[in-house]
Amino acid sequence: MQTLTIDVTDWSRSQVAQLSDLPVEMTIGELLDEVHEAMSLPREPYHLLFDGDKLNRSATLEETGVQSGDELTIAPEVSAGQFSTV
Amino acid sequence: MSGQSHRFFLKFQAPSGVVHEEEVHFNSLIHDVAFSAVCKGQLPNDGRWEPVRVEPQWADGKLDAVLISVAGRSDTYGRAIFRDRAMEIIHTKPTLNDALANEKTKIRWWVEVRKAQSEAGGRRRASVRHRAYPLLSLDCHDVGPQRTIGVDDSSLLAVSESLLRELLEESAESLDRERADFLVGHLVQERDGRIVVSLRSRIPASTEVDGSLVHFAFSARTFQAAQQALAARASDEVILGWHHNHPPPCGRECLMTVPACGTENVMFSVDDRVVHRSAFDRPYMVALVSGKGAGRRADDPLVRAYGWRRGLIREMEWSTF
Numbered sequence: 001m002q003t004l005t006i007d008v009t010d011w012s013r014s015q016v017a018q019l020s021d022l023p024v025e026m027t028i029g030e031l032l033d034e035v036h037e038a039m040s041l042p043r044e045p046y047h048l049l050f051d052g053d054k055l056n057r058s059a060t061l062e063e064t065g066v067q068s069g070d071e072l073t074i075a076p077e078v079s080a081g082q083f084s085t086v
Numbered sequence: 087m088s089g090q091s092h093r094f095f096l097k098f099q100a101p102s103g104v105v106h107e108e109e110v111h112f113n114s115l116i117h118d119v120a121f122s123a124v125c126k127g128q129l130p131n132d133g134r135w136e137p138v139r140v141e142p143q144w145a146d147g148k149l150d151a152v153l154i155s156v157a158g159r160s161d162t163y164g165r166a167i168f169r170d171r172a173m174e175i176i177h178t179k180p181t182l183n184d185a186l187a188n189e190k191t192k193i194r195w196w197v198e199v200r201k202a203q204s205e206a207g208g209r210r211r212a213s214v215r216h217r218a219y220p221l222l223s224l225d226c227h228d229v230g231p232q233r234t235i236g237v238d239d240s241s242l243l244a245v246s247e248s249l250l251r252e253l254l255e256e257s258a259e260s261l262d263r264e265r266a267d268f269l270v271g272h273l274v275q276e277r278d279g280r281i282v283v284s285l286r287s288r289i290p291a292s293t294e295v296d297g298s299l300v301h302f303a304f305s306a307r308t309f310q311a312a313q314q315a316l317a318a319r320a321s322d323e324v325i326l327g328w329h330h331n332h333p334p335p336c337g338r339e340c341l342m343t344v345p346a347c348g349t350e351n352v353m354f355s356v357d358d359r360v361v362h363r364s365a366f367d368r369p370y371m372v373a374l375v376s377g378k379g380a381g382r383r384a385d386d387p388l389v390r391a392y393g394w395r396r397g398l399i400r401e402m403e404w405s406t407f
Contacts, residue, residue, distance in 0.1 A: 011309035012325060014368060019212045038212035040111040044364040047306035054306055073313075075306035076364040080264065081357035082300055082332040082377075 004061060004068045008035045008048065011075035015039060022061060029057035035074055049073040090140045094152070095198045096172050100185035108179075110171055110197075112140055114367050115154045115163055115397040121369045123159040124219055125281055133216035142199045149197050163397055168197050170398050174363075177356040219368070220324040221281075222274050242282045243372055243391055243404040246271075249285055250389070250406055256290075257331040257376035258385040261338040264302035266291040266330035268312040270323045273370050283326055283370055283393075284407075289315045291328075299337055301357070302330050309365060327366055330358070331387070332377035340384040350380040354392045359399050362392070369394045372402070 005020040008031075017038045022031065028048055036046060048055045050072045055064050066072065090112075098106040116138055123129040135157045143151040143162060151162045172195045176182045182193055249269075256265060267288035274282040293311035296303040316325060332351045334340035340347075352375050354362075362373050372393040379388030391404040 011306075011313055011365070012368070013217065013313065015214055015216045017212045017214045021211050034212055038214050040113050042111060042360075042364045043108060044360060046364075049306055049310050052307075052310070073306075073310050075309035076361075077304065077306050078361045078364050079301050079303040079357055080266065080330050080355070080361045081302070082264070082351055082353075082355050 004066065006066060006068065007071045008074050009071060010039065011073055024062040025060050027057065028055045028059050028061070028064065031061065032057065032074075039074070041074075041076075045077045046074050047077060049075065090138070090202050092140060092142055093200050093202050094140075094142070094168075095200065096168060096175060096195060097198055098172070098176065098179075098182055098193050098195045100182065100193050101191055102185060104181050104185045106175070106179055106182055107198075108175055110168065112152070112154060112397075114363070114369065114394060115152070115161075115167065116140075116156055117367070118369050118394065118397050119154050119156045119159055119161050121219060122161070123156065124221070125275060125279065128159055129157055131218045131221060133218050135216065149199060161396075167397055174356055174359055178360060219370070220273050222272050222322070224272075224274050224276075242280060243285070243393065243402055244282055244407050245285045245374070245404055246287075247406050249287055252288065253329055253374065253376055253389065254387055257387040257389075260331055261333045261340065261384050262299055264297045264300070264330055264333060266295070266297075266302050266304070266328060268316075268325050269327040269329055269372070269374065270316060271326050272323060273326060281370060283372055285326060285372075285374075286323065288329065289325075299333055299335075304361065304365070326370065327372035327374070327393075328361070329374040329376065332375060334378040334384045338384075340378065346378075346381055346383045348380045349378060350388070352377040352379060352388045352390050354390075354399065354401070358392075362399055367394075374404075 002024045004022045004024060008017045017035050032048055050066060094110040096108050096110055120135040124131045129135060139155040141153045142149050143153050151164050153160055153162050176186060176193050186193055267290050269285045270287045270289060271285040274284055276282060289312045291308050294305035294307040354375060372391055374389055374391050376387040376389045378384045391402050392399055393402045
C-alpha cells in the first residue's frame with residue numbers, strides 16, 4: 001500500500017502537523033479530521049489548501065496530486081457579524 | 087502540545103429536551119501559560135513547550151477550575167472559561183439558539199470531565215510542532231506612549247496613526263457593507279518585560295470574501311492570501327490581528343439624521359468572537375472594530391480593541407504612535 005508523509009501548516013504559520021503513513025486512498029475529509037484533532041482546533045469549519053486551491057473533501061490524496069513532502073495549509077471559514085450578542 | 091489526561095465536554099439541555107454536547111479545547115489557555123513563561127524568560131522561545139497537562143480542579147465535588155501545565159509552568163483558570171464558551175455555543179448553535187428564542191427560558195449547561203483514552207495502537211499519525219512566538223526584543227521608543235496600559239497591565243496595544251487613519255477612512259466609506267483587514271506589525275518585548283503589540287499596517291481581506299450590512303465572511307483562501315501578501319513584502323512584520331467595521335443598521339441613510347442619533351454598534355459580537363477564537367488564538371492577537379459611536383456621525387467612526395486576557399476575549403485599551 002502506497003503511503004505519504006506530508007506537513008499541514010495552520011494559516012498563521014504558528015504550528016505544523018506532520019502526518020505520516022497516510023494511504024493515498026485517504027480522502028481530504030478524513031485527513032482534515034486528523035489534523036483538526038491533532039491541532040485541537042475549535043468546531044468551526046476548516047479547509048485544506050494546496051497550491052492555492054481549496055481541496056474537495058471527497059477527493060483522495062492521490063486524486064489531488066499531493067505527494068510525500070508536500071505542505072498543505074489549513075484555514076477556517078468563518079463569518080463576523082454584528083447581530084449576535086450575548 | 088498534546089497529551090491531555092482529561093477531556094472536558096460542555097453539555098446543554100433545553101426544557102424541550104434538546105441536548106447538545108461539545109468538547110472544550112484549551113489552546114488559548116495553553117498558549118497563555120507558554121507565552122507568559124516565555125516573556126518572563128522561564129521557557130525558551132523555541133516552540134518545544136512539552137509536556138502539557140490539563141487537569142480538573144475540584145471543590146466540594148464540583149469542577150471549580152482547570153489547571154494548565156506547560157513544561158513545568160502552570161496556572162489555574164476558573165469556571166469563567168467554561169461559561170464564556172457555553173454562551174458562545176448557545177448563541178451560535180442553531181438548535182440551542184432556537185430553543186432559547188422559542189422557549190423563552192434558560193438553557194441548562196454543565197461540564198463533564200472524562201479521563202482521556204490512550205490512543206489505539208498506531209492510530210495517531212500526526213505530530214504537531216509549534217513555531218517560536220514572533221517576539222522582538224527591542225528598546226522600542228516608537229511603539230506608543232507609556233501612559234496607556236492595557237487591561238492586562240503587562241501588555242500594551244499601540245496603533246500607528248497612519249494605520250488608524252486608513253482604518254477610519256475605510257470604515258467611514260463602507261457604510262452599507264462590512265469589510266475587514268489583517269493587521270500587521272511587530273510583537274515587541276520592552277526592557278521592563280512588557281509586551282507591546284505594535285500595529286503598523288494592514289492587508290485588506292479581499293480574496294474570496296463576502297460582506298453585507300451585517301456580516302463579513304472569510305474563506306480559507308482569504309487567510310492564505312493574506313499570508314502570501316505578507317510574505318511578498320519581505321519584511322520582519324507579522325500578522326497580529328484583524329479589523330472589521332460594523333456599519334450603522336440604517337446604512338448610508340444614517341448620515342441623513344441630524345444631529346446624530348444615540349445608536350452605537352461598536353462591540354464584539356458572538357460571531358466576532360468565533361472568528362477570533364478560530365483564526366487568531368495566540369495570546370497576543372488582537373481585534374479592532376470600527377463603527378458608529380453614540381452621538382457621532384457614521385462617517386466619524388469609533389474604534390474599540392479586543393484581545394485575549396487569561397484565555398478570555400476582553401475589551402482592551404489602546405494608544406496611537
